[in-house]
Amino acid sequence: xxxxxxxxxxxxxxxxxxxxxxxxxxxxxxxxxxxxxxxxxxxxxxxxxxxxxxxxxxxxxxxxxxxxxxxxxxxxxxxxxxxxxxxxxxxxxxxxxxxxxx
Amino acid sequence: xxxxxxxxxxxxxxxxxxxxxxxxxxxxxxxxxxxxxxxxxxxxxxxxxxxxxxxxxxxxxxxxxxxxxxxxxxxxxxxxxxxxxxxxxxxxxxxxxxxxxxxxxxxxxxxxxxxxxxxxxxxxxxxxxxxxxxxxxxxxxxxxxxxxxxxxxxxxxxxxxxxxxxxxxxxxxxxxxxxxxxxxxxxxxxxxxxxxxxxxxxxxxxxxxxxxxxxxxxxxxxxxxxxxxxxxxxxxxxxxxxxxxxxxxxxxxxxxxxxxxxxxxxxxxxxxxxxxxxxxxxxxxxxxxxxxxxxxxxxxxxxxxxxxxxxxxxxxxxxxxxxxxxxxxxxxxxxxxxxxxxxxxxxxxxxxxxxxxxxxxxxxxxxxxxxxxxxxxxxxxxxxxxxxxxxxxxxxxxxxxxxxxxxxxxxxxxxxxxxxxxxxxxxxxxxxxxxxxxxxxxxxxxxxxxxxxxxxxxxxxxxxxxxxxxxxxxxx
Numbered sequence: 001x002x003x004x005x006x007x008x009x010x011x012x013x014x015x016x017x018x019x020x021x022x023x024x025x026x027x028x029x030x031x032x033x034x035x036x037x038x039x040x041x042x043x044x045x046x047x048x049x050x051x052x053x054x055x056x057x058x059x060x061x062x063x064x065x066x067x068x069x070x071x072x073x074x075x076x077x078x079x080x081x082x083x084x085x086x087x088x089x090x091x092x093x094x095x096x097x098x099x100x101x102x
Numbered sequence: 103x104x105x106x107x108x109x110x111x112x113x114x115x116x117x118x119x120x121x122x123x124x125x126x127x128x129x130x131x132x133x134x135x136x137x138x139x140x141x142x143x144x145x146x147x148x149x150x151x152x153x154x155x156x157x158x159x160x161x162x163x164x165x166x167x168x169x170x171x172x173x174x175x176x177x178x179x180x181x182x183x184x185x186x187x188x189x190x191x192x193x194x195x196x197x198x199x200x201x202x203x204x205x206x207x208x209x210x211x212x213x214x215x216x217x218x219x220x221x222x223x224x225x226x227x228x229x230x231x232x233x234x235x236x237x238x239x240x241x242x243x244x245x246x247x248x249x250x251x252x253x254x255x256x257x258x259x260x261x262x263x264x265x266x267x268x269x270x271x272x273x274x275x276x277x278x279x280x281x282x283x284x285x286x287x288x289x290x291x292x293x294x295x296x297x298x299x300x301x302x303x304x305x306x307x308x309x310x311x312x313x314x315x316x317x318x319x320x321x322x323x324x325x326x327x328x329x330x331x332x333x334x335x336x337x338x339x340x341x342x343x344x345x346x347x348x349x350x351x352x353x354x355x356x357x358x359x360x361x362x363x364x365x366x367x368x369x370x371x372x373x374x375x376x377x378x379x380x381x382x383x384x385x386x387x388x389x390x391x392x393x394x395x396x397x398x399x400x401x402x403x404x405x406x407x408x409x410x411x412x413x414x415x416x417x418x419x420x421x422x423x424x425x426x427x428x429x430x431x432x433x434x435x436x437x438x439x440x441x442x443x444x445x446x447x448x449x450x451x452x453x454x455x456x457x458x459x460x461x462x463x464x465x466x467x468x469x470x471x472x473x474x475x476x477x478x479x480x481x482x483x484x485x486x487x488x489x490x491x492x493x494x495x496x497x498x499x500x501x502x503x504x505x506x507x508x509x510x511x512x513x514x515x516x517x518x519x520x521x522x523x524x525x526x527x528x529x530x531x532x533x534x535x536x537x538x539x540x541x542x543x544x545x546x547x548x549x550x551x552x553x554x555x556x557x558x559x560x561x562x563x564x565x566x567x568x569x570x571x572x573x574x575x576x577x578x
Contacts, residue, residue: 027476030538041424041427044497086448097462
């Protein structure tokens with residue numbers, strides 16, 4: 001099933017990627033050729049097969065670990081500044097974004 | 103022509119001997135490598151160097167060496183990191199405009215481990231953007247050239263790592279492999295590399311592409327050097343949620359791989375060291391699409407292995423044809439989720455022109471992500487979206503189990519699997535850039551191992567003048 005220009009716009013919106021109208025046609029062609037490649041999956045009967053999430057779990061017992069919900073890093077102004085350092089815009093320890101509530 | 107000191111030694115062990123006996127200093131080694139990197143800028147293998155920091159590490163290594171006694175195994179050994187490992191002091195860009203100016207506040211676990219082992223870092227290595235690609239042409243900072251033939255691609259995504267080792271700029275390098283990104287560039291550049299078993303090397307601080315596939319490993323000139331670099335980075339890391347505590351009933355810790363290596367090295371006899379080894383030849387890897395020169399090189403390598411005592415076993419990996427479709431559903435799905443963190447707020451690029459938050463995010467991402475990264479994000483978004491999730495994503499995960507089980511079944515008949523790494527030798531720059539699907543098809547022999555989480559290692563099979571074809575080892 002080929003993607004239409006509308007489908008591509010919808011996907012781009014979901015993925016938060018702004019596509020110019022020029023790019024859209026190009027992207028649409030590329031995505032459709034990739035989709036025709038992955039379409040082959042449908043030919044396989046997978047009835048009764050469990051989805052595999054951790055690739056090693058077929059070989060040995062793998063339990064996905066959960067850690068205790070507690071702060072593990074030391075909190076300091078230096079630490080905060082080091083983490084904020086890479087942000088495009090900050091002020092007084094906060095990430096700045098455009099106004100979202102009028 | 104600048105000649106880095108470390109290239110005068112047969113490998114890491116020999117260089118270590120010279121460093122420990124003070125025949126050479128870590129500073130001399132580092133300085134000569136820095137000079138060579140500068141002289142070879144045309145290769146475009148390095149994205150960032152910081153001579154001051156490198157020489158400070160080298161001075162510290164010399165101080166340790168001067169004290170004598172038992173020094174850490176890699177003290178003074180010159181290496182470099184693929185630019186997806188975050189590093190304090192060097193920029194970490196993942197070869198993306200998105201992270202062009204990013205400097206991490208912390209080191210990746212692998213970076214810390216190699217630093218603790220005494221290695222000296224020469225800088226950061228070019229790669230495909232966010233490790234997505236097979237030719238290194240997807241780097242936002244230009245393609246890496248193959249040092250054997252500058253018209254050819256070095257392979258990808260760890261093209262900078264492979265080219266830097268092949269050109270002798272560093273003795274070894276870190277790299278990552280999601281669908282062949284260590285093995286294919288190592289093969290194209292005629293060097294060695296290993297993708298370890300999934301979960302044995304920490305992913306902490308390794309910029310994520312597809313988390314259930316991504317695995318770090320070294321690229322170096324020989325299997326012995328791979329061992330020197332792989333052993334210290336093996337180990338459980340609680341900061342990586344899928345890190346293994348055990349592997350093959352042994353603790354996942356430094357020493358495990360070395361013990362295995364030594365045990366195998368001691369087996370067999372001098373003229374038939376591989377006696378008793380059963381090598382599985384998957385018949386699906388020798389069908390249509392395999393070029394004659396690679397088939398011939400692989401056959402030559404297999405005959406050599408037989409002379410050394412190994413025995414061939416015909417095996418089947420019946421779902422080989424479904425590996426590419428499964429991979430190109432699952433990895434884009436994981437990528438679309440992983441790359442959603444780049445929102446122009448907490449780090450990375452922000453467009454200068456926007457009206458509101460939504461526009462800021464989607465324009466920043468459109469302006470800073472390259473075409474291949476955008477394609478994979480969109481495909482991933484599609485296969486995870488309502489109405490398609492079962493048909494694509496879940497179906498691919500089920501198929502992934504079947505593919506992993508095929509490997510398990512095959513490995514009951516043999517001890518390791520050997521086949522070609524790629525269907526063809528390195529192609530020319532620009533040759534495949536207009537057709538993303540053609541590029542994907544070249545990963546047919548490598549990515550099945552990532553689906554199955556298995557380790558794999560390219561080994562030099564033959565040299566076609568400048569370009570190299572290799573046989574792949576996929577041992578259990």
